[in-house]
Amino acid sequence: MEKLLEVKNLKTYFHTFKGVVKAVDGVDFYVNKGEILGIVGESGGGKSITGFSLIKLIESPGKIETGEILFEGNDLVKYSEREMSKIRGKDIVMIFQDPMTSLNPVYTIKQQIEESLILHTNLNKKERHERCVELLKDVGIPNPENRLTNYPHQFSGGMRQRVVIAIALAVNPKLIIADEPTTALDVTIQAQILKLMTELVKKQGCSMILITHDLAVVSEIADRINVMYCGKIVESSKVSTIMNHCKHPYTRGLLNSIPDIKDNKDRLETIDGIVPNMFKLPKGCNFYPRCNKRMEECENKEPEYREYKEGHYISCHYPIEGER
Amino acid sequence: MIKFLIKRIWQLVIVLFAVSLLVFIMTSLVGDPLSLLVKENASASQIAEATEYLGLDQPAYHQYFLFVKNALNGDFGVSYRYQQSAIHLIIERMPATLELVVIAMALSIVFGIVFGVYAGAYPNSFLSKTIMNLSIAGISVPSFWLGMLMIYIFGIKFGLLPVSGRGEVGTILGIKTSLATIDGIKHVILPALTLSMGSVASIIRLTRAGIQENMVQDYVKLARAKGVKNRKILFGHVLKNTLIPIITIFGLQLGSLIAYTTITETIFAWPGMGKLIIDSINSSDTPIISAYILLVAVIFVVINFVVDLLYCVIDPRIELK
C-alpha cells in the first residue's frame, strides 16, 4: 500500500514558565492512502498536539523540535508558513475538538465555506454557490439554500459541527485530521456524523486520522490504531490486532475499561492511578507507576518503540503474552 | 425596526425633558439675569419692565413651560452679551467645532485602529512597545498641557504651524470649512491633534486588547487551518470581531471629544461653540448656556442611536429591539 503520510521521530515541546512539556515526544507512524487511522489515549496524551503538528499550527510557547513529516514524500517540517498555507485547507484539513467556537460568529455560513473554495479552487461565483449547497446537503443539513445566509449562532451545536465538517470536505482533501469530531454532540448524532464522515472518506478516497479517547468508536471505523500515552505511541497496529491481541498493558487497560453491555460485567475495570505530571515524567517507562505488570527494568530504562510482529509496533519491555 | 425607532425617540424625549429641567433649575439659581441686562443706574420702572419682559414675575412652573415652549421653537432667548439669538450664535459656530471633532475622530479611528492592530498582532516588537508606552502617555497627559506643549514646540520654537484661530475659510460642497484652503489646513492640524490624542490612545489600547483576545480564539485557528493568510485573518476575521467593542468606545469618545473642544478651542483661540460656551459661562450668559447644553444632549442621544445601528450592522447576533 502506498503511504500518504509518514511521520518520523516527531517531537513537539511547549516551553512554559514551569518547564518543558513534551506534548509529543518522538512519534513514528504512517497513514496509507484511503485508510482511516485512529489515535486513542487518555486526556493530555498529546493526541491533539500531534494533529496540530501535522499542519504546523503550533503556537508559541510550543515548537516542533525535530522530526520529519513526509506528506507525499515532501517534508512539511521544512516548509515555510507561506508554503504551508497552500497545503492547509486544501490537501490536509483539520476538524477541531470544539465545534461550538470554531466558526467565526460574524461571518455567514456561506462566507465561511466559500473562503476555502476561493482560496483553493478556480470555481466561479455560481459554481461556488452550488458547491456550498451541495456540501450542506452532503452533511445532512435540511434546507441548505436558505441556511447558507445564516450565522453560526442560528445553528445548533450539532449543525455547527456539520458545517465544520462541510468546510473540511469542501475542496476534496487528501488527508482529514478529525479531532474528537463528535464529543460535543449527543450520542444519536455522534453515530450519524461518524457514519457520514466515513462514507464521505470512502467516497472521496481520501485518508483520515480520527482522534478520540473512545476506543469503542474507533474500533468500528478505523483500519489501524495508534495508542498514545504521555506524548508517545505505546502501541500501534491493525484494529483487529489491537482489539484481540494487544500487547501493551496500557492498551489492555483501555480495552478493559470499555463498558460492554453483552458481557454484563459487575464492575468496570479501570487503570489505577492518574496520568503523571507532564513536568515530572518517570525516568523509565512513562506507564511504570500505573502498570500492573511492571518489573524492575521498567523503572529506569525507557522501552524502545519496536516492531513486535509485522505491522504491530509496541514500546514495552514485557509485552503481555497470550490472548485477551 | 419601527418599534426600535419609536423607542429611541421616546428615550430622546425623556432625556431632553430631564436635561431641560436641570438646565432650567441651574440657570434660574445661578446668577441674576436682571443685573446683566439692565444698566447699573436703571430706574425701578425700567427694572420692572425688564422683569416682565423676561417673565421673571411669573411662578416657576410657568417660567419652565415658557422655557420649553420657546425652546421647542428654537428660541432660547437673546444672548445678554451679544444681543443676538442664542441658538443662532451657537449654530453659527457649530461648523468650526464639528470640523475639529470630525477631524479628531478620523485621526483616532485611523491611527487608533492601525497602531492597535499592529500592537496586537506583534506584541513583542520594539515598535509595538513604543506604541503602547506612548498610548499610556496619551491617556494620562491632560489636553491643556499637551496643547500648550504643541504651541510651544511647533508654534514658538520652530514656527512651523500657526497656533491661533481658524485661518482662511473656504467652501466645499456649500459647507464653510478650513479644510478648503492650505492656510486653513495648517491651522487645524495642531488643535485636531491635541483634541484627538486621548481617544487615539484609548482606541489603540482597546484595539490591541481585542485583537489579542481574538487571536487565540478557535475560529482563528480554523481560518489558519483553512489556509487563510495571516494578514487576511488579522484584517478580516479578527478585526471584524474586534470592532464590536471599539464601536462602543467610539461613541463614548465622540461625546468626550465634543466636551473637550471647550479646552482645545480656548487654548487655540478656535472660534467654535466650545470657546463660546466658556466665554458665556464666564459672563453668566444663560440663554447660550442652556441652548448649548440641550444641543449637546441631542447630539449625544443621536450618537448613541447611530452606535446601536452600527452594532447591528457588524454583529449579526444583535438584533434591534
Ligand SMILES: Nc1ncnc2c1ncn2[C@@H]1O[C@H](COP(=O)(O)OP(=O)(O)OP(=O)(O)O)[C@@H](O)[C@H]1O
Ligand atoms: N499551549 C500549551 N501550553 C503548554 N502545554 C500545552 C499547551 N497545549 C497543550 N499542552 C500540553 O500538551 C499535552 C498534550 O495535549 P493535547 O491537547 O494533545 O492532549 P489530548 O491528548 O488531545 O487530550 P484530550 O483528550 O483532553 O483532548 C498536555 O499535557 C497539555 O497540557
Ligand SMILES: [Mg+2]
Ligand atoms: Mg485533544
